[in-house]
Amino acid sequence: MYKLQFKVSEHVLTVRTDSNRIMAFFQSPDWSRLRINHTDTDLTVYIELGYGKPFVDFNVESKCSEKGITFCRTDYKIEIDPALREADIYVFDEFALKHALMNLYSTFIVHNQWGLLVHSSCVAQHDRAFLFTGHSGAGKSTAARLSDPRPILSDEATIIKIDSGEARVFDSPFRSEIITPGLEESRKLAGIHLLEQSPRNNRKRLKKADGMLQMMDKIFYWPHHAGDTHNTFVLCRKLADAVPIYNLEFKKESSFWEEIS
Numbered sequence: 001m002y003k004l005q006f007k008v009s010e011h012v013l014t015v016r017t018d019s020n021r022i023m024a025f026f027q028s029p030d031w032s033r034l035r036i037n038h039t040d041t042d043l044t045v046y047i048e049l050g051y052g053k054p055f056v057d058f059n060v061e062s063k064c065s066e067k068g069i070t071f072c073r074t075d076y077k078i079e080i081d082p083a084l085r086e087a088d089i090y091v092f093d094e095f096a097l098k099h100a101l102m103n104l105y106s107t108f109i110v111h112n113q114w115g116l117l118v119h120s121s122c123v124a125q126h127d128r129a130f131l132f133t134g135h136s137g138a139g140k141s142t143a144a145r146l147s148d149p150r151p152i153l154s155d156e157a158t159i160i161k162i163d164s165g166e167a168r169v170f171d172s173p174f175r176s177e178i179i180t181p182g183l184e185e186s187r188k189l190a191g192i193h194l195l196e197q198s199p200r201n202n203r204k205r206l207k208k209a210d211g212m213l214q215m216m217d218k219i220f221y222w223p224h225h226a227g228d229t230h231n232t233f234v235l236c237r238k239l240a241d242a243v244p245i246y247n248l249e250f251k252k253e254s255s256f257w258e259e260i261s
Contacts, residue, residue, distance in 0.1 A: 006034040009170035014041040051090035062224035076100040115161040117220040122158040123147040129169040129187035134195035198249035203259040211245030
């Protein structure tokens with residue numbers, strides 16, 4: 001059996017598998033740069049290929065009991081122990097594996113009230129980070145590409161730690177299209193931008209309550225337990241308190257950064 005360890009934000013993830021295909025998945029640049037060799041672990045995952053059918057839709061069924069948490073989609077199944085320290089993942093293919101890992105990690109950080117996984121892209125500007133989110137097709141990946149040569153922290157799922165009145169963003173292995181070297185150090189999140197493509201650039205700050213409501217459906221979270229659903233709400237409120245949220249109308253060119261910096 002193969003064993004790999006990764007440092008995902010502040011957490012040590014240990015992966016065990018018998019599959020060469022799974023090993024190849026974790027040799028991608030998004031994951032290989034996070035490789036470590038550590039004696040301790042926060043979350044241990046066993047991964048196996050051969051489950052289910054090809055992807056149909058994003059519908060995930062969940063079940064929570066004294067035996068733990070189970071998530072099922074047509075192309076993956078996750079079984080998590082009650083302490084959220086160990087999990088078994090069964091997948092149809094690599095696409096399913098990426099989504100299963102996102103589901104597991106989101107569940108882990110919300111349960112521990114550590115932070116959120118947000119459907120967005122995020123870019124570093126010196127010692128700060130700026131997040132771009134919105135509905136499907138709003139331009140999350142486009143905004144990230146137009147931000148070159150600024151380092152990209154994420155292009156699909158942004159890892160945000162929320163603590164002591166501050167939010168910090170970490171390099172995310174949950175990538176979609178853009179492969180970059182990544183950053184070892186986290187960045188303070190200085191702004192959240194709800195994107196709308198437009199013939200002009202314009203940024204307008206939202207009230208905290210309005211911003212929080214806009215962010216609720218941008219969080220990667222699959223309901224399974226009332227307590228963790230409450231944690232998600234509390235963390236989202238803390239995020240809105242800590243970070244200004246804006247509507248950003250932007251043209252498909254890098255000039256929108258003039259509105260930000």
